[in-house]
Amino acid sequence: MGIDAELFRNTLTKWASGVTVVTTTHEGQHHGLTVSSFSSVSLDSSLILVCISHRTAALPMLLAAGHFAVNILSSAQREIARRFAGQIPDIVDRFDGIAYSTLVTGSPLLDGALAWIDCHTARTIEAGDHTIFIGEIAAATVFDDAPLVYTNRQWGTFTPLA
Template identity: 45%
Template sequence: MRDPIDDAAFRLALGRFASGVTVVTTVQYGVDHAMTASAFTSVSLDPPLVLVCSHRTSRFHEAVLDTGHWGVSILSESGRKASAWFANRGRPLEDQLDGIAHHRGTSGVALLDESLAWLECRTTDAHVAGDHTILVGEVTAAAVPEAEDAPLLYYRSHYGTIVRSSESEKTIYEGGA
């Protein structure tokens, strides 16, 4: 048996990983459910798959398992207030989208306007992992607005954005920068 890991050290270590910020939504019986998630990533290009992790005790969790479809709004820097709002566990469920600019996707899910991109997904797999469920979804629709290009990032419990470098993996590999 291994020694238990120090919870504080584990949280501090994870906080050193900068991530993008998303709001994931579903609609169940006409009621919108939403959560802020930084545990989101692409899984496969063919077929197009992404994953998001949902806390198993959240209202969103049961709703998304029931509906089997969800939307992902990849937030721009202007989406900070929406991110904070949907991260608040105590917010009222009814009318939680009031005051949040959004539109409906083809599946009826809410997609936040202050976003760099939107995805609509159909759940293909759900894996229990500790206190979360890993939801894998096939992307059924994707869109990118032309106006936004400043991502909202999360690092050490704070929001931020990027400062672009002239270097990329291609320029470094090819010796160009």
């Protein structure tokens, strides 16, 4: 039971959200994908969640790795978001030419991001056609910049109301 899938998608386009790239490393290979389903879960202990589609090629690697990073993108990183969303078809290796570093888990932290959250996978939950990854935060870094925002199938940034 539920509503029509197209109506559901159209309804959710009205929700403005920040844009993240979730990354991991498994058996020496880097994997990453653009994700907008990201949220805080708990302050004590520090937990976040991301929702990953079962159709995503990186899902088996995220499950096997046991760790991941959430890169909160800045307004200057629209092309990074598009690259990791698979919207640039000629790119085979999404990390090719992308500068990154690592902290605790070894998951790639993309240079220029607004913030990094480095996590150990605390739990996964199957929910419909997605897997919810709950991450226990091992390290985080914040930079000062404007966020990349996605709403109504468009990229943008945040402008405070006067």
